[in-house]
Amino acid sequence: MSSHRLFYLALGLIVLGMVSAQLGAYYYLHRLYSPAASQGGTVNTLINYGNSTIKWYNQTSISGSENFYDLTVSLVGGNIEAQFYGPPLNEHFVTAINGVKNHSPYFWTIWILCQRQNAWEVSPVGADAILVGNGQTLAWAYGIPDHSPVPGARTADSCS
DSSP: OOHHHHHHHHHHHHHHHHHHHHHHHHHHHHHHTOTTTTSOEEEEEEEEOSSSOEEEEEEEEEOSSOBHHHHHHHHTTTOEEEEEETTTTOEEEEEEETTEEOBTTBEEEEEEEETTTTEEEEOSSOGGGOBOOTTOEEEEEEESTTSOSSTTOOBOSSOO
């Protein structure tokens, strides 16, 4: 076999491995951040507007099939601005909630409460990829992205 064929075979195997790893990571994160997504229940949502205004939506009933973006749209009565990125991402980039708009260095970020650690983690996926599940606590926070959505609360690098 010529060296060119070996090179292209190796290159093809590397690309295949990378695509497989990305798909595996996507499905792993989708399941990790979607507890009990097939059943209904309630979820708690915090919206921190970054100006000392914090609004809790506690014990919100969910069907078990909605994502965090759809839940947010419902909670704020549609008062949300977002840029939609179609296939392959199929994600919304939220630019404003209830009139509070992104303005560098301040942005809307998603946080997940890690129950075991009693700490907040920045979501590694977008709102469309989070299927809300019973008992989950999620937050939107406007501010510098590495600041906790609850002032003084602990943060974690990842939920374990």
